[in-house]
Amino acid sequence: MGRTLPSNRWKKARKTVSRLQRKVSNQRQDWQHKVTSDIASRYDIGVTEELRVRNMTRKAKKGSKRKKQKAGLNKSILDVGMSALNKMIGYKIEAKGGLLLVLDTKKVKPSQRCPNCGKVHKHWAQLSNRYHVCDACGFEIERDKGSALVMYQVAINQQPGDGIALVNVDAVSSTSKKRSRKDTGSVKQLHF
Template sequence: MGRQYRLYPTPGQEEVLAAWGHSTRALWNLALEQRRYVYKQRGVTLRAFEQGQYLTAARAEIGWLAELPATAGQQVLRHLDLAYDNFFNPSHPAGYPQFKKRGHRLKVSFPGQKVTMRKLSRHWAEVRLPKVGWVRFRLSRSLGGTLRNATISKNGTGWHVSFGVATGIKPVPRMDKPGCGVDFGVAASAFVSTEDRPRRMPETLTKPEKARLKHLEQKKARQIAYAKKYQGGHYSNRLRHTIEQIAKTKAHQANRRSDFTHKLTTDLAKNHGYVGIEDLRVMNMTRSSKGTAERPGKKVKAKATLNRGILDNCPGERHRQLEYKTRIYGSELRVVPAFHTSNTCGNPSCRMVDPESRPGCGRLFVCVHCGFEDDADHNAAVEIHARARRTGGSVTNSTRRRPLVSSPGKPRRRMREAQSVARSGNGNRSR
């Protein structure tokens, strides 16, 4: 399991960690470029073991690589291995590994044997990092297990340390409780079939915060236009400060969204024998809004608000959390097909499918066949519950991800994609 805490480095330690974060990003880009180049020229696939030997030789000649702890550089290569493994795994949704630009999140990883932790008081502790020493962090909860690895990262709110912990917790036996169906939406964040009122996510930004964010975005646009026109695209310190303020506001928004999501999924997993949800494809649901000013997509303005609402409620993250939380608490996740859940009558004696029962995709569902009336989201949750009950456990936690090809005899699409990317040599090489 993961444990994340707020880190409080000194100004000197913060400067070193920021430099290491950029070094790991540059090392990732170099290692990825080397793998693509070697495959393009010789058809050979490099792994972390071979690249580790090149890294050892490069540390003797390149100063910024020598300043980076050797174990942190080796972790970058292992993570690149994992990125390729996930890409070639047909049951994993990961795409082809990409280059990391300068604005990417700063992150440095260490193996557990190179990190030591000690408790100072009830709410404070320290972690010892190679070449940095002891760094204080807020002990918001106990570690609860054996330390396996540590990752130092920075977002808009500051520095954090994440520990990979072996807790030894085993899944509990299946609980004997009734199940439920949950409809994830936009107007109603979640409607549970066994409840008569929806669960709505509180506003992630207050009205003053929204006004301030809009002002900062406009200010950023003006500063970028000025930088392109008069400074050759070079970002000034004022522009970087504006970007940091925007990142801080959005980080607070993400934390509030994550808080609601964790509380929702934990409550569902702990209090129901099984949880039925729709098998949603979020990327397909929000795809039509993609576009640029030069080459706009289809109905971008009409779809933009809906897409923001879908992504703000993060149904994919709720699915991911329910997958492991249901196993921990003795429940079961049952994923059902999403087609016609909004148009099926929730009356057990009717169950007719008719789009006319929900005219204009409004909030009210009125069956045109039997006259049954209900909230549209609750009606969909009841239908999801009925489908999950009929599966009888045949739909399990592993149904979320599907292979990209249906026949094992056909060439793998991901292999062809990887080969085409490697041969093309295209991509951002920002270091």
């Protein structure tokens, strides 16, 4: 009697696992819909960044100090499903006639730029740097709030100092079906 067939106990365990996986996936989707509907109902214009999830989730270099940190970040990005969130916010805001601006963060550098004077601080990019103090103007702000502020200012074309304006950052609207870098037409037509 060869035991090549999966045992009943194993089959049962496998069934339980797949049921749990389905449950987690459903819960995540419920949460995504709730969050994005809430945002889309409150705002007519959304500003987000073009996520390079593949880069963000790429394995950190071997022996790198950031390896552990990066592994944690990868996990949380994948868990939350950021690109799905962005897509949902986009179609929900557009469904009510609003607009989602997608900024090129490589140019805007929201996590490195001072929202008060526009100076770019390279070392702010480090994830461990949670609180930003600008050595040029003395402005202080939490990292995430500062990033949001920079993106908001770019979107309304009021970036201070030597900051960068919307027309210069190749912003694309999610309404343009083509996600071409050169396609800034729909955005340039907006007069803020």
